[in-house]
Amino acid sequence: MQHVFGPVPSRRLGYSLGVDIIPPKHCSYDCVYCQIGKTTHVETTRKSFYDPGSIIEQVMEKVSQPDMIDVITFSGSGEPTLNSDLGFMIREIKWKTSIPVAVITNGSLLCDKGVRDDLKEADMVLPSLDAVSQTVFERINRPHHSLDVQAVIEGLRAFRAEFDRQIWLEIMLIKNINDDPEELKKMAEVVSGLDMDRIQLNTVTRPPS
Numbered sequence: 001m002q003h004v005f006g007p008v009p010s011r012r013l014g015y016s017l018g019v020d021i022i023p024p025k026h027c028s029y030d031c032v033y034c035q036i037g038k039t040t041h042v043e044t045t046r047k048s049f050y051d052p053g054s055i056i057e058q059v060m061e062k063v064s065q066p067d068m069i070d071v072i073t074f075s076g077s078g079e080p081t082l083n084s085d086l087g088f089m090i091r092e093i094k095w096k097t098s099i100p101v102a103v104i105t106n107g108s109l110l111c112d113k114g115v116r117d118d119l120k121e122a123d124m125v126l127p128s129l130d131a132v133s134q135t136v137f138e139r140i141n142r143p144h145h146s147l148d149v150q151a152v153i154e155g156l157r158a159f160r161a162e163f164d165r166q167i168w169l170e171i172m173l174i175k176n177i178n179d180d181p182e183e184l185k186k187m188a189e190v191v192s193g194l195d196m197d198r199i200q201l202n203t204v205t206r207p208p209s
C-alpha cells in the first residue's frame, strides 16, 4: 500500500512529502468542510494501523531520490494522531534524514499526554481550532461524543507549554457556521492567550463534505 505522496507544493510548507498513516476515513471529527469525505469511523482510541517499518522505508526511498523536499508531512486520510506509532515513525525518520518533519492534526487529542509526547518529536505542528463554544464545535467539527472543546483548548495550551518549536494554528471560517460575531470575539480571546507562532485563517475553496 502506498503511504507516501509527492513532494507536492503546499501553500504553507513549500515542497512537502506527504505521509498518510490513517486509512480512510478514521478521524475524531467529521467536519462539515472535510475534503476527504464523510468520516466512517469517528473514534478517539489510538492504534497501530499499519506496519510502521514499511512506511519508514517508503519515506526513505523517496528521500533518496533527487526531488526537492522541504518538509516531510504526516497527515492523510484522517487524523494522524490516532496512529499510536506516530512518535516512533517521526523519531526514526528524523534519525535517518535532516529534512524537517511536520504534523497536520485537528488537535483534538492533545489533551492526551501520549499524543503530546509523540508530537514533541516533530519540528513543527499544525493543529486546527474552528470553534471555542461546544455548540459551534459540534456544528462544524461534528466530533466524537466524548470530546469537549474546552479540553481541546486545554490540550493546545498544555502542548504550547511543552513544545518550543513552531506551532501554526489554522482556523477554518465558514459562513453561517462559525462566523457569528460572538463566537469570533471569544475565539480571538482564546487564541490570543494560546501563544501560537502563527495563526492562519482559511475558508472553504475545495468541494467540502
Ligand code: SF4
Binding pocket: 027, 028, 029, 030, 031, 033, 034, 035, 036, 039, 077, 078, 079, 106
Ligand atoms: S479533522 Fe481533518 S480529516 Fe478529520 S473530518 Fe476534519 S477535515 Fe476531515
